[in-house]
Amino acid sequence: MTKMEEVGFKHAESEYFPGGKIGLIALRTDHLVEDAMRSLLCDAEVSIITNRIAFNDPVNTKNLQAMAQDLNRATADLLPGKQVDVIAFCCSSGTVSIGEQKLKEQIQKIKPQSQVTNPVxxxxxxxxxxxxxxxxxxxxxxxxxxxxxxxxxxxxxxxxxxxxxxxxxxxxxxxxxxxxxxxxxxxxxxxxxxxxxxxxxxxxxxxxxxxxxxxxxxxxxxTSNQAMAWHVLQLLGKPHSVSKGGRIFALGGANTQ
Known part of the structure; x- marks a missing residue:
């Protein structure tokens, strides 16, 4: 019979990537965004967590606007009860259709301590x-x-x-x-x-x-993913050069308003 034991002393604890957790809210139909963001941010000291939001084709204004109905759930399921430093809503046309301010307010109702960005x-x-x-x-x-x-x-x-x-x-x-x-x-x-x-x-x-x-x-x-990766680092106060990131990553700290 296998012997079962528990650690009999207090173990050390530490946070995983404190001050560098990025939450992606990605369309459930998007094949690319996670790979693109990890490719761009692979050398930065950040952790990337993803949750998917409901979206149905075709890509038109009505269906893009409908994503707002699932936004609360998608946000809440990004590390429930835990801090996420920056949340990126990963849809350019969806942000335009829903409204960037509405998206930000809805996300921050669920995660009030998180900064928010999106491609546009x-x-x-x-x-x-x-x-x-x-x-x-x-x-x-x-x-x-x-x-x-x-x-x-x-x-x-x-x-x-x-x-x-x-x-x-x-x-x-x-x-x-x-x-x-x-x-x-x-x-x-x-x-x-x-x-x-x-x-x-x-x-x-x-x-x-x-x-x-x-x-x-x-x-x-x-590009959408490149801009989001750059802006995430700006919001975190961690400008970082990216070899394939283009001219924008050659800049230092920038106005992120």
Whole structure:
């Protein structure tokens, strides 16, 4: 018979990554965001925890707005009863459709001590840090969603010169868009007056082409996952260089409002 014993003395205790816990609220259909965030933050002293939020295709305004109904549960299940330093809502078009302030308030009702970010808030902060205002935007979305994305950034006093979508309706199919196709779309569609390119969507394999596009276009390239990773570190007060993170990671501390 196996002998059963218990430790008979008080054991030492310590926190795991104190001051560096990042919670991701990811769409249940998103294949990419966790791998992308871990790739970008692999050398930073942070811990990444993920929970999934309900989402149903197609990717349209109605279905994006509907995610708000599951947000309380998704937030509460990120380490229940424990501190999460920054919570990132991992959907660019979802943030636009629901509203960044509404998302922040709803998340902080459940996790009041957590700072909150998302791809479009993070991208806006990156544009401010880079000192750019004239943008080309490339997305996987349909025109209905692109119209709202363009308005979001225009309301931030950014000049959206043009916005181009791949017209993909299923979230999982967004990840199937090859990075070469993203690169070719950027090279063909970037406006000659653009001061930066924004590639929207956490499910899009865009971080693979940041360095190449920055070299070929001669302007900063901001993507949803890259912007979120950068902004998370800014909010934590832990700026960190990332070799494939593009020009934004070459900056030091920046305005994160």
């Amino acid at each position: 808030t993070a991208a806006t902060s990156a544009f401010l840090a880079l000192g750019v205002k004239k943008l080309t935007i490339i997305t996987p979305y349909i025109t209905e969603v692109n119209r709202e994305v363009a308005k979001f950034f225009s309301d931030k006093e950014l000049n959206i010169l043009n916005i181009v979508g791949f017209n993909v309706m299923a979230d999982a199919d967004i990840t199937r868009i090859d990075p070469e196709a993203i690169k070719q779309a950027a090279l063909a569609q970037v406006h000659p007056d653009a001061e930066a390119l924004f590639i929207s969507c956490t499910a899009l394999r865009s971080i693979e082409v940041i360095a190449t596009l920055e070299e070929l276009l001669g302007i900063p390239v901001i």
